[in-house]
Amino acid sequence: MNLASVRIITADIKSLVKFYEHVTGVTPIQYTEDFAELKTQSATLAIGSTNTLQFFGGDEVAKAAQNHTAIIEFRVADADKDYERLAGFLQPYIVQKPTTMPWGNRSLLFRDPDGNLVNFFTPVSHEAIENSDAGKQQKFAKKVCC
Incomplete structure (x- = not known):
């Protein structure tokens, strides 16, 4: 088994993607307006907007910034x-x-x-x-x- 990624849910995806791009130097892959990934050699940091929660069971599944x-x-x-x-x-x-x-x-x-x-x-x-x-x-x- 390998850890593939960690996903952060955020209400401000543009800001968070820019922040992680700046601190890591990794160019993000922006798949949609609501989902991006920063891929490293060992794992991926995924960033999803709160809009993506509907695919995982609704808004109560995760809370941004908590x-x-x-x-x-x-x-x-x-x-x-x-x-x-x-x-x-x-x-x-x-x-x-x-x-x-x-x-x-x-x-x-x-x-x-x-x-x-x-x-x-x-x-x-x-x-x-x-x-x-x-x-x-x-x-x-x-x-x-x-």
Whole structure:
């Protein structure tokens, strides 16, 4: 089983799509006025307007801008460089400037315009790097190769 995507439901799809395009640098695919995707190497961030809820059972299935439990996480090459690049743009949304977490990731936390919590993180400790997908791939390559 593979996680394919996470979908955010929003009342302002144009604004949210532009926000994620700006912070990620990923060009969105806008399928309709009510649905877009930002595809990354490992998963897709889908953004749907509240109009799409009719296809899932009605307006009560999900509520826009009311997430208080999930964090949308992006593994980035350098959380500090992303902070430098985005500091001005993210100023009203910053929750925490880049900080090294006890589990070894360097994390930049901010909210999107709908209030969803977003984490740009970079594994920095030896253990975090080893436990990352890239570290696991390197271990596998060594076993297979040499």
